[in-house]
Amino acid sequence: MEVTAPRVEDPAPASAGVLPRGTSLLAALLFVSANTMVLAGLLTAWFVTKGATRAWPPEGVTVDTYIPTIVAVTAAMGAVAVQWAVWAIRRNDQRSATVALVLTVALGLAMLNVEWYELSRASFGLADHAYGTLYYLILGYHLVVVAIGLVSLVVVGARILAGHLGSPDYDAVRAAATTWQYVNASWLFIGLALFVFSPHG
Amino acid sequence: MVDGPASATTAAGAGAGARAGDAALDHKTVGTLYLVVALAFLLTSGVLGVLLRAQLAGPDGDLLTVNQYSEAFSYHGLFGVFFFLVPAVLGLATAVVPLQIGATRLAFPRLQAMALWLTVIGGGMVAAAPFLDGGSKVVSGWTLGSPLPLGPGFGGEAVDLVILGVGLSLVAAVAASVNLVVTVAKLRAPGVTLARLPLFSWAVTVMASVFVVALGVLLAALVMLFVDRNLGGQLLAGASEPPGSTLWPTLFWFGAYPMLWGLLVAALGIVSEIVPVFARARIADHGRAMAALGATGTLAFFGWPSEVVGLSDGRWLFVAGALVVLLPVLSVVVNWLLTLASGRRHPRPGPRTPAVPAILAVGFSLALGLGLLAGAASALDAAGDLHVNAFATGTQHGLFFLPVTLALVAGLHFWGPKLWGRRLSVGAGRLEALLLVGGGLLLTASLLVLGLQDMPLHVATYASGEGWQAAGVAAAVGGAAFGLGAVVVVLDVVGALAGRPAPVGRDPWGGHTLEWTTTSPPPPHNFTVLPLVVSATPALDLREAAGGAGTGEDGS
Numbered sequence: 001m002e003v004t005a006p007r008v009e010d011p012a013p014a015s016a017g018v019l020p021r022g023t024s025l026l027a028a029l030l031f032v033s034a035n036t037m038v039l040a041g042l043l044t045a046w047f048v049t050k051g052a053t054r055a056w057p058p059e060g061v062t063v064d065t066y067i068p069t070i071v072a073v074t075a076a077m078g079a080v081a082v083q084w085a086v087w088a089i090r091r092n093d094q095r096s097a098t099v100a101l102v103l104t105v106a107l108g109l110a111m112l113n114v115e116w117y118e119l120s121r122a123s124f125g126l127a128d129h130a131y132g133t134l135y136y137l138i139l140g141y142h143l144v145v146v147a148i149g150l151v152s153l154v155v156v157g158a159r160i161l162a163g164h165l166g167s168p169d170y171d172a173v174r175a176a177a178t179t180w181q182y183v184n185a186s187w188l189f190i191g192l193a194l195f196v197f198s199p200h201g
Numbered sequence: 202m203v204d205g206p207a208s209a210t211t212a213a214g215a216g217a218g219a220r221a222g223d224a225a226l227d228h229k230t231v232g233t234l235y236l237v238v239a240l241a242f243l244l245t246s247g248v249l250g251v252l253l254r255a256q257l258a259g260p261d262g263d264l265l266t267v268n269q270y271s272e273a274f275s276y277h278g279l280f281g282v283f284f285f286l287v288p289a290v291l292g293l294a295t296a297v298v299p300l301q302i303g304a305t306r307l308a309f310p311r312l313q314a315m316a317l318w319l320t321v322i323g324g325g326m327v328a329a330a331p332f333l334d335g336g337s338k339v340v341s342g343w344t345l346g347s348p349l350p351l352g353p354g355f356g357g358e359a360v361d362l363v364i365l366g367v368g369l370s371l372v373a374a375v376a377a378s379v380n381l382v383v384t385v386a387k388l389r390a391p392g393v394t395l396a397r398l399p400l401f402s403w404a405v406t407v408m409a410s411v412f413v414v415a416l417g418v419l420l421a422a423l424v425m426l427f428v429d430r431n432l433g434g435q436l437l438a439g440a441s442e443p444p445g446s447t448l449w450p451t452l453f454w455f456g457a458y459p460m461l462w463g464l465l466v467a468a469l470g471i472v473s474e475i476v477p478v479f480a481r482a483r484i485a486d487h488g489r490a491m492a493a494l495g496a497t498g499t500l501a502f503f504g505w506p507s508e509v510v511g512l513s514d515g516r517w518l519f520v521a522g523a524l525v526v527l528l529p530v531l532s533v534v535v536n537w538l539l540t541l542a543s544g545r546r547h548p549r550p551g552p553r554t555p556a557v558p559a560i561l562a563v564g565f566s567l568a569l570g571l572g573l574l575a576g577a578a579s580a581l582d583a584a585g586d587l588h589v590n591a592f593a594t595g596t597q598h599g600l601f602f603l604p605v606t607l608a609l610v611a612g613l614h615f616w617g618p619k620l621w622g623r624r625l626s627v628g629a630g631r632l633e634a635l636l637l638v639g640g641g642l643l644l645t646a647s648l649l650v651l652g653l654q655d656m657p658l659h660v661a662t663y664a665s666g667e668g669w670q671a672a673g674v675a676a677a678v679g680g681a682a683f684g685l686g687a688v689v690v691v692l693d694v695v696g697a698l699a700g701r702p703a704p705v706g707r708d709p710w711g712g713h714t715l716e717w718t719t720t721s722p723p724p725p726h727n728f729t730v731l732p733l734v735v736s737a738t739p740a741l742d743l744r745e746a747a748g749g750a751g752t753g754e755d756g757s
Contacts, residue, residue, distance in 0.1 A: 023308050023387045030379040034417045041421025041452050045436060048448055127433025134436065137428060 028175035092167035226310035235292025246280035258677035260665035270661035271340035278343025300716035303390025319373035326366030378409035392734030404470020407498035411463035419456030462501030468608035480544030507583035523580030557630030561611035564638030572600035592652020622722035640682025647676035
């Protein structure tokens, strides 16, 4: 190991503090990783239980892909809208960023609404069978993820309106966008597992 | 982050920004509080543990009823793992890591404070459970799965409160881990490249990454248990079909097994700081030590099936998975031995009596040796008998609880000057080492012997013909000594927190890393002057450049 005579320099005064670029983004990525593992646990339970059960879904349960597809399309639109917000704030265009975030939040609320409807019209209950338990648990998990994402979007939107965020300090927007992209990506996994890979009949 | 002298000023400023007046968000305050909370739970867990061993010291023990025994068994483990080991390691990391990497703060100070208080609330919920309706039904052990608390025998709100409390502590651990990883990734001082990261900071990064990946699965399992208990879920009981019965242990151990290994990685990191400092030598191979610590954290994810009793397919794979993780640990130990061997070339002036951190590091190594033997034995018996009798308790204590606790206490003594501005007591420290190492080894060895004598995991009393009495008495004596040692540690720390300040220099040990270049205790912003970092051992470089490689005291 190279050892040279070290010099001592004055560091900057301790009060001058902005976090380095990418700090919030990295934190968001790590939280998304942890969150992914919660979903991985739930989906593991889904496939393990499915593999051990004769009829999955149980007889009498019908699953259609109409509403899940609507959610997927909404998620895809939200993915674009939230990236628009990031592109806009990178150009210091707070106005467009705010519009894009409002659009994303609206799409998110639509997802909440449709997912809630899907749960409420289910012909079976959580306590009916293991399929029902996991169905409600995994869709409920996604509702929570959407809610967390919406809160982070609203907070970031408010901070943009308050003039806290703009180029070059838009790390928080990227972090919120990452959280929101997980909302979309997790629906992909959930939709595939619950509706595409586990059709009825 | 840019590397080089020219950027020293700017990048140090980037890591700055702690609100100087806001002591409640200072990472040293939060870390210390974390440690105090964890030590309180160590005492709680310890008292219960001593009761358990007293009950089993002789045949026909009548100190506790069967149900009281199972309760004490469960709370002992829950407090010990989720509210002592995890928060204690996170607390020490919170206090020390920013100092080691030359940062002035954590990336997100409020997040760490939130994690601390979530842990306190979670621990409070578990501590309140025995006094609530159904309090006597918390009898499933720290794994909450033997037996699974489902069905009519487990009603009442106490079990639910325990599930929620443990869940909160896991959320807190993930939050604190994210914060630590981001801090190490983003707030390192100029010159502190990843390759020059102090081994404790690296070990904490590995542990925190393991927590981020592993604990989510554990959390999902807890949610399933809660839903099954309260909303009529049909998942874990597996009423009709058999694999349901291995779903819980699979998910639990996928999370808990790497979690335990992550704690051991952090402990290895603590001792990897202490060994070179007291050997008066740089660590033999810094890069290899980092690789081995990283490998331990990674390979830990392949050992969980060995804990799932009842899995039968692919048994050799479970054996291999549980064995392979032991190899990098051995590599770290070999690194220490090579360091000690090279240390003779730097004769140490001054007193010859070994310092407390060094004694505890030796104790750690003894415990680790015993733990690795037990771990290898139980790996070879993957998913077999050694996981359902007292040997399992012995392995968990020898491989995880005892080494991690010894490393933590060594760390408290080592970093005490930075945490409290004074050393912990040397006399008390030697007493602690004697009681914790002696008692802990006796306890662990006795538990392993009881396992080899086929004492089941859950047994509240036994008949005199079983031949478990000798090891039973030894375990009780060892447990009591260990508990006494824990009390001395707590008194020692309380004395340091409450006692008069006893000025100690910047660097009482002759340390190697950045924390030893600032005052004890450090100012709120940690560093007034930050040395230029050109290696993994900036403090040692400074001393050597000043011509005084020998003494550790600079008296300032």
